[in-house]
Amino acid sequence: MSSFSRSAQQWATFARSWFLIDARMQPPGKIASMCSVxxxxxxxxxxxxxSDCGDHVVVINSRHIAFSGNKWEQKVYSSHTGYPGGFKQVTAAQLHHKDPKAIVKLAVYGMLPRNLHRRTMMQRLHIFSDDALPDDIRANLTEELQQPRAIPRKLSEYTPEEVEAFPRLWTPYVNPDTSLVCRKHLQVVVCWGLSYHRRTSAIGCVLY
Structure with missing residues (x-):
């Protein structure tokens, strides 16, 4: 029995596995680093x-990738046709609108070693813009990798109990006679670790 286990482990080591990665709401750089390994x-x-001992990687939902900050407009992809006047530049938003797979493909291609194995490795990369997979590829999948970053939940996905239990940034003054919030007696508001008095025009503080 032990020899069978060792042979099975050896077969699994030399065989080419198929990994599945969900790129929904994930940065392309994190997805590319996982695919490159x-x-x-x-x-x-x-x-x-x-040695060429890599596995197959299937990336789904490449249409729903996420960039931090304003990288959709700031990040620029350059290319040249080789002819005079053939230099072109497009933003990440324009390239993603034209081809939802291009950003992930370019990110993975840039993280692979620059040798003769690079094209062979790219042939084992399968990118899909949504979660629909062909039956032959779905039958070969062996493992689904965990997403590098947790997807933040929307406000509509929180239950009313979780919303009520969420800590308050400040507590307004309530008039004990009328049980109404009195705007004239609002105290100092502590917002994001900084103290602001009312009527403060600093960014991040709500005026009342």
């Missing part, structure tokens, strides 16, 4: 830079 085979004990 699996495509090169760095997660295997038999890895060598000159």
């Amino acid at each position: 699996r495509l090169q085979g760095k997660h295997k004990p038999i890895y060598h830079a000159l």
Whole structure:
């Protein structure tokens, strides 16, 4: 029995597995780093830079990737056709609107080593803009990798109990006679660790 287990482990090590990664609400750089490790085979004990021992990686929901800040408009992708006047630049938003798979593909391509194995590794990368997979690829999947970042929940996804239990930033003064909030007696508001008096025009403080 032990010999069978060892042979099965050896077969699993040398075989090409199929990993599934969900790119919904994930930064392309984090997805590319996970794909690069699996495509090169760095997660295997038999890895060598000159050996092609990587696995297949299937990326779904590439249409729903997320950038931080204003990178959709600030990040620029450049290309050149090789002819005079063939230099072109497009923003990340324009490229993503034209091809939802291009940003993830370029991110993974940039993280792979610059050698003759690069094109072979890219052939094992399968990117889909949504969660619909062909039956032949779905049948080969062996493991789904955890997303690098947790997806924040929307306000509509919170239950009323969680909303009521959420800590308050400040407590307004309530007139004991009328049981109404008195605007003239609002005290100092502590917002994001900074103290602001009422009528403060600083960013991040709500005026009352």
